Amino acid sequence: MKTISPKTIDRALLYIRALENLLKKKRDKISSSELADITGSSDVQVRKDISFFGKVGIPRIGYETKKLKDVLENFILQDNIVHIALFGVGNLGKAILKYPGFQTDKIKLVAAFDKAKNKVLKEVNGVKIYPVEQSVRLIKKVHAEIGIIAVPSENSQEVADIMVNSGLKGIVNFAPNRVSVPKNVYVKDIDFSIEIFSIFSHTQL
Amino acid sequence: MKTISPKTIDRALLYIRALENLLKKKRDKISSSELADITGSSDVQVRKDISFFGKVGIPRIGYETKKLKDVLENFILQDNIVHIALFGVGNLGKAILKYPGFQTDKIKLVAAFDKAKNKVLKEVNGVKIYPVEQSVRLIKKVHAEIGIIAVPSENSQEVADIMVNSGLKGIVNFAPNRVSVPKNVYVKDIDFSIEIFSIFSHTQL
DNA sequence: TGGTGTGAACCGATTCACAGCA
DNA sequence: TGCTGTGAATCGGTTCACACCA
Numbered sequence A, B: 001m002k003t004i005s006p007k008t009i010d011r012a013l014l015y016i017r018a019l020e021n022l023l024k025k026k027r028d029k030i031s032s033s034e035l036a037d038i039t040g041s042s043d044v045q046v047r048k049d050i051s052f053f054g055k056v057g058i059p060r061i062g063y064e065t066k067k068l069k070d071v072l073e074n075f076i077l078q079d080n081i082v083h084i085a086l087f088g089v090g091n092l093g094k095a096i097l098k099y100p101g102f103q104t105d106k107i108k109l110v111a112a113f114d115k116a117k118n119k120v121l122k123e124v125n126g127v128k129i130y131p132v133e134q135s136v137r138l139i140k141k142v143h144a145e146i147g148i149i150a151v152p153s154e155n156s157q158e159v160a161d162i163m164v165n166s167g168l169k170g171i172v173n174f175a176p177n178r179v180s181v182p183k184n185v186y187v188k189d190i191d192f193s194i195e196i197f198s199i200f201s202h203t204q205l
Numbered sequence C: 001t002g003g004t005g006t007g008a009a010c011c012g013a014t015t016c017a018c019a020g021c022a
Numbered sequence D: 001t002g003c004t005g006t007g008a009a010t011c012g013g014t015t016c017a018c019a020c021c022a
Helices: A006-024 A032-039 A043-051 A065-076 A091-098 A132-142 A153-166 A192-204 B006-024 B032-039 B043-051 B065-076 B091-098 B132-142 B153-166 B192-204
Strands: A082-087 A107-114 A127-131 A146-149 A170-173 A186-189 B082-087 B107-114 B127-131 B146-149 B170-173 B186-189
Touching (some): A006 A065, A082 A153, A091 A107, A107 A132, A107 B192, B082 B132, B091 B107, B107 B132, B146 B153, B153 B170
Parallel strands (some): A082 A107, A170 A186
């Protein structure tokens, strides 16, 4: 059986969001080229991606917004809800807690951790902040799958170790240094300064 | 003449940072495989990347830390300093202003803009906050090249338009919706919820 | 021997070109 | 006709295999 490519998954997530917005606007049909414009891709790419999930479109017409969204969601998200644990409630952590893209029923920030005594047990945007000491126990209890590192780089490895011990299988790391984890844990680094330089190089061509 | 690949540029930035750290620890030699471990790549990949910049290594020995760093920096950054303008000084904006990865002499946050009157003219981490009305004029004056969108999605397009008018050639967009800009302006979207889902899908395989 | 440098093979992803259909 | 669907060609990037050298 053919396996889905990671890039197709990423774009499918963009398609899903675009389709949600279109549904809100009562658009019930959409063509591959329009979807491509919205998501910054090409029409062929959109059709190739969608073709992986089956023959969903109607020749001469396009795709039915609702149907396409359902097909993609069923395949990619399989009515899973992703449970997230956040470490570090500084400015970045707070920004993440308030991030509007998370106000969906598919992602749930289940717990936040900080070691500052004065932040602990407060709530930000409905998410309670716990002391780090309780993190391993709590993460296991709520069955979180993904962890976010939003602590200063000095503490990032320490937090990564806690995440591994808690059984988290995926980590987003915002600290500007790499953390080491077992091979079965997937880490995605988001490094603002690398992103900036990368864009700068792009503009220099 | 052969042209450098974008992926090589991105990795070169990681190499440069790794080399800086090694220099601080007085390590004057480094092998491709060790550099690969630090940056999360493979030894062949490291050598291929570096080979683009010339024959820098010493067979049987490895690379001279300082020399390699200089070669990469000269090629990639060409003693340019990247000047950045930030829009939106909420939690995310503040996190960016305080980001330690920017405490380098190669990136300079030159101005921040916000429309909240009570934030204006304050300073965060040495960067002054100006009212948005002055942004076009100020960005031209300080010759910023890259802009960061850290405002709520409702205002992201408006801010993108300002950036285009100010002559910025690259944009990092943290708002969870795409902005439209002329083809000659390069936009990189950083979308937390897509990143989360993407990692989640990875862990599901 | 233990490292670098690199052409060739490979692999994944994108684009092309066009068949097929309401 | 104007869209989707898709095999074939192409492109870019990674890995292999090995020549080379202090």
